[in-house]
Amino acid sequence: MAVVNRLLRSTATPFSYTVSRIFYSTTSETDLRSLSSISHSSLHVPGDPKDRNVQWVFLGCPGVGKGTYASRLSTLLGVPHIATGDLVREELASKGPLASQVKALLSEIVNQGKLVSDEIIINLLSKRLEAGESKGETGFILDGFPRTIRQAEILEGVTEIDLVVNLKLQEEALLAKCLGRRICSECGGNYNVACIDIKGKNGSPGMYMAPLLPPPHCASKLIARADDTEVVVKERLRVYNEKSLPVEEFYRSRGKLLEFELPGGIPESWPKLLQALNLDDHEDKQSAAA
Secondary structure (H helix, E strand, O other): OHHHHHHHOOOOOOOEEEEEEOOOOOOOOOOHHHOOOOEEEEEEOOOOHHHOOOEEEEEOOOOOOHHHHHHHHHHHHOOOEEEHHHHHHHHHHOOOOOOHHHHHHHHHHHHOOOOOOHHHHHHHHHHHHHHHHHOOOOOEEEEOOOOOHHHHHHHHHHOOOOEEEEEEOOHHHHHHHHHHEEEEOOOOOEEEOOOEEEOOEOOEOOEEEOOEOOOHHHHOOEEOOOOOOHHHHHHHHHHHHHHHHHHHHHHHOOOOEEEEEOOOOHHHHHHHHHHHOOOOOHHHHHHHHO
16 A cells, blocks of 8 residues: 555656556456556646645435435536446446456446455546546536545545545435335436435434436436335445545545435435535526525
């Protein structure tokens, strides 16, 4: 790890960094366990630190709503929302450089709720940041990365993270949300058919989250993700608690962690999250007043 960090910190400016890149042979018999041969190349994030946009990370259990709130903040702040889970699914669906054998193993890992290896995630994130750099993007909101201490250390070695938002939600609500997720097979829209109504008990407040239903033209085209089964969701939560809770402490010890307990659905949570972040959504206010 020390060698990796020295390589990552060996570039000329604070916003130059070395990223791990993996090259896959389409004819290789190599499986995921042997994907440890990494070559290094430099990737330069443009601009002076004081001139760039925010660089935030969203943490939280699978299904908590990282993508929903990160996407909204991305639009509000004008920075890209980069979800590593989406990058993995896009790679699996593409005709990219991953060998067919490796793709099959990667698909199996995702469908079982396991964590994808650091090397693959860093490779995909590297490619996404390079693509953004070529389009003049500055700043980002990362969703789903880092998930391990090693990933957090690598990220700290290559760029400055301003804030880490840790979203929290009752496990009962998390399970219901994951099982209720649906995608329109035609337009790709994300919806949720779960109506969550948790009664308060032992002094704990109740929670109501209305379903996010599709428009009529999408209703008959809804599909569930292959990995959104009760067994897989519970395994994802177990893996998250095992691997990612130390990441929360990593950022807490650096004074960068904002803990935010979601009080309910988007109507209840969004205004309170903006307040916690000292932000104001003028468009949201205007639409509410209309």
